[in-house]
Amino acid sequence: MNGLADPGYHGYRALMLALFGTSGQPSGWRTSAACGGQDTELFFDASHPERAAEVCGGCPVREQCRTDQLAWERHGSAARRYSPAGFVGGLTGRERKAIHYPRSAARDE
Structure with missing residues (x-):
């Protein structure tokens, strides 16, 4: 199965966008x-x-x-x-x- 076809992928992606903006990545400070x-x-x-x-x-x-x-x-x-x-x-x-x-x-x- 393709990862994009996984129903959880879209929910995960939406959550990352909501939390971290368009980059979908946490702010750099979070690593510290x-x-x-x-x-x-x-x-x-x-x-x-x-x-x-x-x-x-x-x-x-x-x-x-x-x-x-x-x-x-x-x-x-x-x-x-x-x-x-x-x-x-x-x-x-x-x-x-x-x-x-x-x-x-x-x-x-």
Whole structure:
């Protein structure tokens, strides 16, 4: 069977385009990320966010990661911004949601 005929190929290609743009490749900074090779479940374990924070804490590309993640959430569906999941770029989903939907000063008073 030709790889292009595999039904999963088109879904995979669409995902790569959504995540990484027309190149379909991750940003170059990702090869330097401290999370490379880590079990991804670590970053979605809401009961122990400190474990993910420890990995992100010393990451040399944390700012690039955070910037890319926030841009991806901002330019996607409202669901991405309203219900961000996981620990990415040194921020929890709740912290990223607060960036996307900051409270006005009047509400906080």
